Amino acid sequence: MDKISDLFKREIWSDSALAENIVKRIENLSEKLKNKVNIMEVCGTHTMSIAESGIRSILPGSVNLISGPGCPVCVTSSGDIDRILSIASKKDVIIASFGDMLKVKGSRGKNLHDIRISGGDVRVVYSPFDALKIAKENKDKNVVFIAVGFETTAPLIAAVVKAAKIEKVNNFFITPLFKLVPPALKFLLDSKIARIDAFILPGHVSAIIGYKPYEFLINKYKIPCAVAGFEPIDILRGINLILEQIVYDKPRLDVEYSRVVKENGNEIALKLMSEVFDLDDANWRAIGVIQGSGYKLAAEYKNFDAFEKFEVSYKKSAEPKGCLCGAVLLGISRPIDCKHFAKTCTPTDAIGPCMVSSEGACAAWYKYGIKR
Numbered sequence: 001m002d003k004i005s006d007l008f009k010r011e012i013w014s015d016s017a018l019a020e021n022i023v024k025r026i027e028n029l030s031e032k033l034k035n036k037v038n039i040m041e042v043c044g045t046h047t048m049s050i051a052e053s054g055i056r057s058i059l060p061g062s063v064n065l066i067s068g069p070g071c072p073v074c075v076t077s078s079g080d081i082d083r084i085l086s087i088a089s090k091k092d093v094i095i096a097s098f099g100d101m102l103k104v105k106g107s108r109g110k111n112l113h114d115i116r117i118s119g120g121d122v123r124v125v126y127s128p129f130d131a132l133k134i135a136k137e138n139k140d141k142n143v144v145f146i147a148v149g150f151e152t153t154a155p156l157i158a159a160v161v162k163a164a165k166i167e168k169v170n171n172f173f174i175t176p177l178f179k180l181v182p183p184a185l186k187f188l189l190d191s192k193i194a195r196i197d198a199f200i201l202p203g204h205v206s207a208i209i210g211y212k213p214y215e216f217l218i219n220k221y222k223i224p225c226a227v228a229g230f231e232p233i234d235i236l237r238g239i240n241l242i243l244e245q246i247v248y249d250k251p252r253l254d255v256e257y258s259r260v261v262k263e264n265g266n267e268i269a270l271k272l273m274s275e276v277f278d279l280d281d282a283n284w285r286a287i288g289v290i291q292g293s294g295y296k297l298a299a300e301y302k303n304f305d306a307f308e309k310f311e312v313s314y315k316k317s318a319e320p321k322g323c324l325c326g327a328v329l330l331g332i333s334r335p336i337d338c339k340h341f342a343k344t345c346t347p348t349d350a351i352g353p354c355m356v357s358s359e360g361a362c363a364a365w366y367k368y369g370i371k372r
Contacts, residue, residue: 004058012053013232022236023058029243030060038064038195039242040188040331042181043202044071044359045230051364053232063239066194066331067364069184069284070202072149073100073357074329077283078317080177081106086312087144087175088115088122094138095122096131097146103356107317112146128160128174135164135172144306147174152204154178154295155269158276161297161304173306176296179282181205182213183293189221194331198224198242200235203257210265211255218253226254227261276301283314285353286326325352328361335362335370342366 004023008016041047047067050056056065069075085106088095095112102112102122116122121141125131128145135143147157157174164172181202188196201214206227217223224245228238234256241254255261275298282294297305307313319326322340327333335341335354345351347363354360364370 007054007058010053015233019233019236022233022240026063026236026240026243027060029240029247030062032247033062033243036062036064037197037243037246038066038331039198039200039239040066040068040194040196041200041235042068042070042185043200043204043230044074044357044361045204046070046200046202046228046235047361048359048364049230049232049235051368051370053235054368055232055235056370059239063243066196066334067328067361068188068199068331069179069287069329070150070181071329071354071357071359071361072153072179073104074325074353074360075179075284075287076101076104076148076177076353077285078107078319079283079314080175081111082108082317083307083312083314084146084175085110085112085115087306087310088112088120090142090310092140092142093121094134094141094143095120095146096125096128096134096143097122098126098148099124100357100359101146101148103350104353105320105351109320128157129163132160132164132169132172135169136167139171142171142173142309145172145174146177148177148179150179150181150202150205151208151273154273154277155208155266158272161276161301162272164304165301170303173304173309174297175306176277176280176294177282178277178295179284180293180295182209182216183290184284184287185214185217187287187290187293188330189217189223196223196331198246199226200238200242201225201227203227203229203234203260206255206257206261206265208266208269210263211253211261212263212265214253218251222251224251227257229257229260286319286329320351323352325354325360325362328354335365338362
């Protein structure tokens with residue numbers, strides 16, 4: 001336990017004694033496992049926390065953590081990136097985006113950062129409300145906010161669109177490229193592309209939608225799962241709960257993050273989302289179309305759709321040659337399995353979005369020096 005004790009001395013661990021206790025419980029449970037188990041963490045924030053805290057290094061060899069499609073920038077398809085770049089290339093457009101999206105390359109190897117260097121008006125914002133402000137200040141331009149994200153960011157963007165309608169800001173638009181987590185989990189289980197024995201479910205998404213939407217994981221698939229918070233202690237607790245389910249063959253939906261996540265989620269946020277958005281099919285990188293896994297703007301708000309405004313249709317585009325980002329998102333490859341990892345693909349010059357995003361698995365492994 002000396003190695004573990006040294007690890008828990010790091011500032012990121014809030015309670016070293018509790019952490020050691022949980023690790024001992026995990027080790028005891030692992031001895032009762034019949035086979036090696038693959039636990040997928042769905043959320044990119046979990047991926048970063050696991051890498052930063054060194055959790056992989058202290059788990060028994062029979063417990064394997066794999067990353068899933070939990071990074072919204074990473075799962076945005078190459079075809080959708082091409083649509084964004086097409087809009088950004090127009091002279092009368094100001095692009096407003098979160099920083100991560102600027103370096104995601106389209107099928108021709110270009111990104112929003114390249115467009116900005118060549119003279120395009122591409123601005124980094126920290127809130128979609130910043131983009132709305134830009135639109136009010138530049139009425140002779142069309143301002144497009146790059147709206148990507150899961151159920152976590154959708155309510156805020158819905159609020160901005162509603163505000164734009166109320167205030168009659170007619171030069172403000174969004175790219176509705178939202179992704180929904182439960183349909184993606186269903187796809188992963190139905191496709192059987194990767195062997196997934198359990199899920200660590202996302203805390204942020206669950207704070208919005210609640211834990212009830214995950215009940216199908218137990219009722220239909222009998223797969224162990226736990227909604228966990230993002231502190232390393234939270235994640236260890238989640239793993240411990242999952243191993244208990246596996247060892248005693250009693251799959252259930254545990255909510256470790258009960259201090260934030262409730263059964264029915266945030267009802268105000270859900271109501272706002274249902275007003276501004278309708279369910280839609282969505283294109284996922286490396287996966288393709290998953291039915292009912294995204295949002296489109298409802299009829300009343302359709303005129304805020306940038307793709308409709310600029311008549312940019314979707315065209316399927318190939319993944320970057322040799323890039324394993326898609327396989328990483330599906331849980332069938334690790335970042336270090338890619339020949340480009342930390343060589344020709346780095347955060348400053350990334351080939352795939354998993355190295356670009358602050359929540360990408362490749363970025364996490366690169367930043368925290370995970371070699372095995």
